Amino acid sequence: MDFYLKEGGMRVNFPYDELDISGNEDYGFRPFQLMVASVAGCSASVFRKILDKKRIDIDDLKISADVERNADEANKIEAIHLHFSVKGAHLDREKLEKSMAIAKKNCSMIRSIEDSVKITETLEIINLSEI
Template sequence: MKCQVKWTDGAQFVAESESGHAVVMDGPPDGGGRNTGLRPMEMMLLGVGGCTAYDVVHILKKQRQDVTDCHVTLEAERADTDPKIFTHINIHFVVTGTDLSEKHVGKAVELSAEKYCSASRQIAPSCEISHSYQVEETR
Protein backbone atom coordinates (compact mmCIF):
# COMPACT_ATOMS: atom_id res chain seq x y z
CA MET A 1 0.00 0.00 0.00
CA LYS A 2 1.28 3.44 -0.89
CA CYS A 3 0.04 6.96 -0.41
CA GLN A 4 1.31 10.46 -0.90
CA VAL A 5 0.95 13.49 1.35
CA LYS A 6 1.74 16.90 -0.14
CA TRP A 7 2.11 20.10 1.82
CA THR A 8 0.14 22.95 0.26
CA ASP A 9 0.71 25.82 2.72
CA GLY A 10 0.41 26.72 6.38
CA ALA A 11 -0.55 23.47 8.09
CA GLN A 12 -2.59 22.11 5.16
CA PHE A 13 -1.72 18.88 3.38
CA VAL A 14 -3.47 16.91 0.64
CA ALA A 15 -3.23 13.15 1.01
CA GLU A 16 -3.86 10.82 -1.92
CA SER A 17 -4.24 7.10 -1.61
CA GLU A 18 -3.00 4.45 -3.98
CA SER A 19 -6.61 3.90 -5.05
CA GLY A 20 -6.79 7.53 -6.21
CA HIS A 21 -8.87 9.09 -3.44
CA ALA A 22 -7.81 12.37 -1.87
CA VAL A 23 -8.48 14.12 1.42
CA VAL A 24 -7.43 17.46 2.86
CA MET A 25 -5.81 17.59 6.28
CA ASP A 26 -5.27 20.85 8.10
CA GLY A 27 -4.54 22.24 11.52
CA PRO A 28 -6.33 24.80 13.64
CA PRO A 29 -5.59 28.50 13.14
CA ASP A 30 -3.60 28.64 16.39
CA GLY A 31 -1.33 25.98 14.90
CA GLY A 32 -0.80 27.71 11.56
CA GLY A 33 -3.74 26.10 9.79
CA ARG A 34 -6.95 27.42 8.32
CA ASN A 35 -9.23 24.63 9.56
CA THR A 36 -9.95 23.45 5.99
CA GLY A 37 -9.74 19.73 6.64
CA LEU A 38 -9.54 16.89 9.10
CA ARG A 39 -6.78 16.69 11.67
CA PRO A 40 -4.51 13.67 11.19
CA MET A 41 -5.59 12.14 14.52
CA GLU A 42 -9.24 12.57 13.52
CA MET A 43 -8.43 10.61 10.37
CA MET A 44 -6.92 7.83 12.48
CA LEU A 45 -10.04 7.66 14.64
CA LEU A 46 -12.27 7.69 11.57
CA GLY A 47 -10.16 4.88 10.10
CA VAL A 48 -10.76 2.75 13.19
CA GLY A 49 -14.50 3.44 12.96
CA GLY A 50 -14.68 2.65 9.27
CA CYS A 51 -12.63 -0.50 9.59
CA THR A 52 -14.64 -1.98 12.45
CA ALA A 53 -18.03 -0.93 10.99
CA TYR A 54 -17.08 -2.64 7.72
CA ASP A 55 -16.19 -5.81 9.63
CA VAL A 56 -19.42 -5.90 11.64
CA VAL A 57 -21.68 -5.35 8.61
CA HIS A 58 -19.71 -7.87 6.54
CA ILE A 59 -19.83 -10.53 9.28
CA LEU A 60 -23.57 -10.02 9.87
CA LYS A 61 -24.35 -10.24 6.16
CA LYS A 62 -22.35 -13.48 5.94
CA GLN A 63 -24.51 -14.75 8.81
CA ARG A 64 -27.56 -13.82 6.73
CA GLN A 65 -28.68 -11.18 9.17
CA ASP A 66 -31.00 -8.54 7.65
CA VAL A 67 -28.93 -5.43 8.45
CA THR A 68 -30.48 -2.18 7.24
CA ASP A 69 -28.22 0.32 9.02
CA CYS A 70 -25.10 0.48 11.12
CA HIS A 71 -23.53 3.51 12.66
CA VAL A 72 -20.62 3.76 15.00
CA THR A 73 -19.83 6.50 17.50
CA LEU A 74 -16.24 6.72 18.70
CA GLU A 75 -15.13 8.70 21.73
CA ALA A 76 -11.40 9.00 22.29
CA GLU A 77 -9.16 10.30 25.03
CA ARG A 78 -5.62 11.41 24.34
CA ALA A 79 -2.53 11.81 26.47
CA ASP A 80 -1.94 15.29 27.86
CA THR A 81 1.74 15.34 26.84
CA ASP A 82 3.54 14.72 23.57
CA PRO A 83 3.16 12.46 21.79
CA LYS A 84 -0.55 12.93 22.43
CA ILE A 85 -1.48 9.37 21.55
CA PHE A 86 -4.92 7.87 22.04
CA THR A 87 -5.12 6.36 25.52
CA HIS A 88 -8.72 5.13 25.39
CA ILE A 89 -11.31 4.72 22.66
CA ASN A 90 -14.90 3.62 23.19
CA ILE A 91 -16.60 2.28 20.08
CA HIS A 92 -20.40 2.15 20.24
CA PHE A 93 -22.35 0.42 17.48
CA VAL A 94 -26.02 0.91 16.70
CA VAL A 95 -27.05 -1.89 14.35
CA THR A 96 -30.51 -1.77 12.83
CA GLY A 97 -32.29 -4.52 10.96
CA THR A 98 -35.19 -6.90 10.74
CA ASP A 99 -35.20 -9.73 13.29
CA LEU A 100 -31.51 -9.23 14.08
CA SER A 101 -30.04 -11.65 16.56
CA GLU A 102 -28.45 -9.78 19.47
CA LYS A 103 -26.14 -12.78 19.88
CA HIS A 104 -24.95 -12.44 16.28
CA VAL A 105 -24.38 -8.69 16.63
CA GLY A 106 -22.38 -9.20 19.82
CA LYS A 107 -20.28 -11.90 18.17
CA ALA A 108 -19.65 -9.71 15.10
CA VAL A 109 -18.45 -6.86 17.34
CA GLU A 110 -16.23 -9.28 19.25
CA LEU A 111 -14.73 -10.79 16.08
CA SER A 112 -13.97 -7.36 14.68
CA ALA A 113 -12.34 -6.28 17.95
CA GLU A 114 -10.29 -9.39 18.51
CA LYS A 115 -9.47 -10.64 15.03
CA TYR A 116 -10.41 -8.62 11.97
CA CYS A 117 -10.11 -4.87 12.51
CA SER A 118 -6.53 -4.16 11.52
CA ALA A 119 -6.86 -0.45 12.38
CA SER A 120 -7.95 -1.21 15.94
CA ARG A 121 -5.33 -3.90 16.37
CA GLN A 122 -2.65 -1.51 15.12
CA ILE A 123 -3.23 0.97 17.94
CA ALA A 124 -4.38 -1.48 20.64
CA PRO A 125 -0.93 -2.04 22.19
CA SER A 126 -0.86 1.55 23.42
CA CYS A 127 -4.57 2.29 23.70
CA GLU A 128 -7.37 0.70 25.68
CA ILE A 129 -10.33 0.06 23.37
CA SER A 130 -13.79 -0.71 24.70
CA HIS A 131 -16.86 -1.72 22.73
CA SER A 132 -20.59 -1.46 23.25
CA TYR A 133 -23.55 -2.01 20.99
CA GLN A 134 -27.29 -1.83 20.72
CA VAL A 135 -29.64 -3.57 18.33
CA GLU A 136 -32.64 -1.74 16.92
CA GLU A 137 -35.53 -3.12 14.90
CA THR A 138 -36.20 -1.57 11.48
CA ARG A 139 -39.32 0.53 11.64
Protein backbone atom coordinates in the same frame (compact mmCIF):
# COMPACT_ATOMS: atom_id res chain seq x y z
CA MET B 1 1.15 7.29 -0.91
CA ASP B 2 2.77 10.61 -1.59
CA PHE B 3 2.05 13.59 0.67
CA TYR B 4 2.51 17.15 -0.56
CA LEU B 5 2.96 20.37 1.38
CA LYS B 6 0.03 22.79 1.14
CA GLU B 7 -1.08 25.84 3.07
CA GLY B 8 -1.60 24.82 6.68
CA GLY B 9 -0.77 21.14 6.24
CA MET B 10 -0.36 18.30 3.79
CA ARG B 11 -2.37 16.80 0.91
CA VAL B 12 -2.52 13.27 -0.44
CA ASN B 13 -4.20 12.37 -3.73
CA PHE B 14 -6.12 9.17 -4.34
CA PRO B 15 -7.81 7.95 -7.52
CA TYR B 16 -11.21 8.85 -6.07
CA ASP B 17 -10.40 12.15 -4.30
CA GLU B 18 -7.84 14.11 -2.36
CA LEU B 19 -7.40 14.43 1.39
CA ASP B 20 -6.14 17.47 3.28
CA ILE B 21 -4.48 16.87 6.64
CA SER B 22 -3.64 19.56 9.17
CA GLY B 23 -3.35 20.19 12.88
CA ASN B 24 -5.78 23.05 12.24
CA GLU B 25 -9.35 22.04 11.28
CA ASP B 26 -9.58 25.12 9.05
CA TYR B 27 -7.15 23.45 6.64
CA GLY B 28 -8.06 19.77 6.76
CA PHE B 29 -8.73 16.70 8.80
CA ARG B 30 -6.78 16.54 12.03
CA PRO B 31 -4.52 13.47 12.33
CA PHE B 32 -6.36 12.13 15.38
CA GLN B 33 -9.67 12.35 13.48
CA LEU B 34 -8.20 10.22 10.71
CA MET B 35 -6.94 7.66 13.24
CA VAL B 36 -10.37 7.37 14.85
CA ALA B 37 -12.09 7.30 11.44
CA SER B 38 -9.74 4.49 10.36
CA VAL B 39 -10.58 2.42 13.43
CA ALA B 40 -14.35 3.00 13.13
CA GLY B 41 -14.38 2.53 9.36
CA CYS B 42 -12.36 -0.67 9.46
CA SER B 43 -14.43 -2.06 12.31
CA ALA B 44 -17.69 -1.26 10.51
CA SER B 45 -16.48 -2.77 7.26
CA VAL B 46 -15.35 -6.02 8.84
CA PHE B 47 -18.51 -6.21 10.99
CA ARG B 48 -20.70 -5.76 7.91
CA LYS B 49 -18.83 -8.49 6.01
CA ILE B 50 -19.31 -10.90 8.91
CA LEU B 51 -23.03 -10.10 9.10
CA ASP B 52 -23.33 -10.70 5.35
CA LYS B 53 -21.54 -14.06 5.63
CA LYS B 54 -23.85 -15.07 8.48
CA ARG B 55 -26.84 -13.85 6.45
CA ILE B 56 -27.85 -11.44 9.19
CA ASP B 57 -29.82 -8.66 7.52
CA ILE B 58 -29.65 -5.18 8.99
CA ASP B 59 -31.32 -2.00 7.81
CA ASP B 60 -28.78 0.46 9.18
CA LEU B 61 -25.52 0.69 11.10
CA LYS B 62 -24.18 3.74 12.90
CA ILE B 63 -20.98 3.88 14.92
CA SER B 64 -20.33 6.71 17.36
CA ALA B 65 -16.76 7.13 18.55
CA ASP B 66 -15.68 8.72 21.82
CA VAL B 67 -12.00 9.50 22.17
CA GLU B 68 -9.93 9.94 25.30
CA ARG B 69 -6.72 11.90 24.81
CA ASN B 70 -3.86 12.72 27.18
CA ALA B 71 -2.95 16.40 27.06
CA ASP B 72 0.20 15.74 29.12
CA GLU B 73 1.58 13.41 26.43
CA ALA B 74 1.18 15.40 23.19
CA ASN B 75 -2.58 14.70 23.15
CA LYS B 76 -1.87 11.00 22.68
CA ILE B 77 -4.99 8.92 22.03
CA GLU B 78 -5.42 6.81 25.16
CA ALA B 79 -8.78 5.16 24.41
CA ILE B 80 -11.41 4.87 21.71
CA HIS B 81 -14.92 3.72 22.55
CA LEU B 82 -17.06 2.57 19.63
CA HIS B 83 -20.82 2.46 20.14
CA PHE B 84 -22.56 0.38 17.48
CA SER B 85 -26.24 1.16 16.79
CA VAL B 86 -27.70 -1.61 14.64
CA LYS B 87 -31.19 -1.31 13.21
CA GLY B 88 -33.17 -4.17 11.75
CA ALA B 89 -35.96 -6.68 12.24
CA HIS B 90 -35.66 -9.82 14.37
CA LEU B 91 -32.09 -9.11 15.46
CA ASP B 92 -30.42 -11.50 17.90
CA ARG B 93 -28.19 -9.74 20.47
CA GLU B 94 -25.98 -12.78 21.03
CA LYS B 95 -25.28 -13.22 17.30
CA LEU B 96 -24.52 -9.51 16.89
CA GLU B 97 -22.20 -9.46 19.91
CA LYS B 98 -20.32 -12.52 18.62
CA SER B 99 -20.02 -10.86 15.22
CA MET B 100 -18.64 -7.69 16.86
CA ALA B 101 -16.04 -9.75 18.73
CA ILE B 102 -14.96 -11.46 15.51
CA ALA B 103 -14.79 -8.10 13.75
CA LYS B 104 -12.59 -6.66 16.50
CA LYS B 105 -10.18 -9.60 16.12
CA ASN B 106 -10.05 -9.13 12.34
CA CYS B 107 -9.93 -5.34 12.00
CA SER B 108 -6.41 -4.45 10.90
CA MET B 109 -6.61 -0.92 12.32
CA ILE B 110 -7.63 -2.14 15.78
CA ARG B 111 -4.97 -4.84 15.69
CA SER B 112 -2.36 -2.23 14.73
CA ILE B 113 -2.99 -0.01 17.77
CA GLU B 114 -4.53 -2.30 20.39
CA ASP B 115 -1.31 -2.50 22.44
CA SER B 116 -1.16 1.27 22.89
CA VAL B 117 -4.82 2.42 22.68
CA LYS B 118 -7.63 0.91 24.74
CA ILE B 119 -10.48 -0.06 22.39
CA THR B 120 -13.92 -0.73 23.85
CA GLU B 121 -17.24 -1.41 22.16
CA THR B 122 -20.91 -1.34 23.10
CA LEU B 123 -23.97 -2.44 21.16
CA GLU B 124 -27.40 -0.87 20.84
CA ILE B 125 -30.05 -2.78 18.92
CA ILE B 126 -32.98 -0.98 17.38
CA ASN B 127 -35.24 -3.94 16.66
CA LEU B 128 -37.82 -2.87 14.07
CA SER B 129 -39.94 -5.96 14.73
CA GLU B 130 -40.66 -4.57 18.22
CA ILE B 131 -41.58 -1.04 17.13
